[in-house]
Amino acid sequence: MVEKSAFRSGHVAIVGRPNVGKSTLLNKLIGQRLSITSRKPQTTRHRICGILTTSSTQCAFVDTPGFQSGGTNALGSAMNRTVTRTLGEVDAVVFVVVAGRYTADDERVASLLAKGVPLIVAVNKVDQLRDRAALLPFLADLQQRLLPRAIVPVSARQGYQVSRLLREIEAVLPERELLYPAEQLTDRDERFFAAEFIREKLFRLLGDELPYATAVVIDQFEQTPKLRRIHATIFVDKQSHKGIVVGENGERLKTIATGARKEMEALYGSKVFLQVWVKVRRGWADDRAQLRHFGYE
Numbered sequence: 001m002v003e004k005s006a007f008r009s010g011h012v013a014i015v016g017r018p019n020v021g022k023s024t025l026l027n028k029l030i031g032q033r034l035s036i037t038s039r040k041p042q043t044t045r046h047r048i049c050g051i052l053t054t055s056s057t058q059c060a061f062v063d064t065p066g067f068q069s070g071g072t073n074a075l076g077s078a079m080n081r082t083v084t085r086t087l088g089e090v091d092a093v094v095f096v097v098v099a100g101r102y103t104a105d106d107e108r109v110a111s112l113l114a115k116g117v118p119l120i121v122a123v124n125k126v127d128q129l130r131d132r133a134a135l136l137p138f139l140a141d142l143q144q145r146l147l148p149r150a151i152v153p154v155s156a157r158q159g160y161q162v163s164r165l166l167r168e169i170e171a172v173l174p175e176r177e178l179l180y181p182a183e184q185l186t187d188r189d190e191r192f193f194a195a196e197f198i199r200e201k202l203f204r205l206l207g208d209e210l211p212y213a214t215a216v217v218i219d220q221f222e223q224t225p226k227l228r229r230i231h232a233t234i235f236v237d238k239q240s241h242k243g244i245v246v247g248e249n250g251e252r253l254k255t256i257a258t259g260a261r262k263e264m265e266a267l268y269g270s271k272v273f274l275q276v277w278v279k280v281r282r283g284w285a286d287d288r289a290q291l292r293h294f295g296y297e
């Protein structure tokens with residue numbers, strides 16, 4: 001008699017300092033562009049769950065904001081709380097570091113990891129590594145420091161070794177039935193992704209500082225089978241920022257809205273009618289009441 005191996009499932013946190021490629025990795029693991037990414041640190045502000053179900057396992061990956069060391073505003077503190085809370089709720093942790101660069105900020109993240117929760121280290125961006133020979137001692141050093149169950153060099157951007165990483169993750173999950181219906185992709189709703197896709201375009205299309213001073217709120221989300229009618233507001237911190245976001249003759253706002261609309265249409269599989277306004281809300285990133293209103297915990 002052939003014994004059938006038991007089904008495994010669990011929540012898996014993806015953590016690390018800002019900009020190491022956590023969200024890119026989540027998207028690669030689940031094969032869908034769910035979590036927004038950009039070249040700028042602190043792109044992710046919310047916990048986002050992306051669910052991958054196969055015939056033998058269900059992994060609910062939880063992407064988290066990059067953990068920020070040093071002084072932060074109220075938004076930064078809320079983002080860090082999201083990381084620590086998530087770490088207390090999961091069955092396994094994927095700690096993402098950049099190949100060849102283990103810094104004091106990585107160490108701070110390592111200090112948050114709970115003993116007893118299986119740890120897997122993903123050593124990302126190996127495609128960027130100039131000196132391949134340096135990778136082995138780097139891996140050996142991390143193995144000794146962190147005592148992970150597995151350590152896997154990957155390139156989230158190129159997909160290199162992501163399936164091997166997935167196998168290592170699946171192997172540490174507890175034997176358990178489905179946590180979510182097999183066809184469910186995420187625990188977030190369409191409205192959430194509408195705001196996120198607009199924020200991604202702000203991060204990608206605005207200069208270095210400005211994205212940090214923006215927040216997006218969905219004012220209206222009307223859904224019919226063929227069309228989503230969405231009204232959104234981008235909040236900025238200063239009057240002068242408003243002009244930059246809108247751009248000459250509204251060109252930049254149009255580019256932002258068009259880019260976001262295309263992402264929404266791909267995810268929802270329907271047409272989207274999107275209208276976006278820009279408003280000034282001074283000091284919102286340090287105002288706890290305002291942050292709650294904008295959906296930051």
Ligand SMILES: Nc1nc2c(ncn2[C@@H]2O[C@H](COP(=O)(O)OP(=O)(O)OP(=O)(O)O)[C@@H](O)[C@H]2O)c(=O)[nH]1
Nearest residue numbers: 018019020021022023024038042043044066156157
């Ligand atoms: N070369 C290279 N770049 C990568 C790789 N993975 C991610 N990146 C890039 O690194 C940058 C940051 O990626 P994100 O996925 O947004 O990083 P993150 O850790 O989620 O960042 P925060 O949410 O801001 O903490 C983007 O420009 C990615 O394209 C990789 O394997 N190789």
Ligand SMILES: [Mg+2]
Nearest residue numbers: 022023043044
């Ligand atoms: Mg991210």
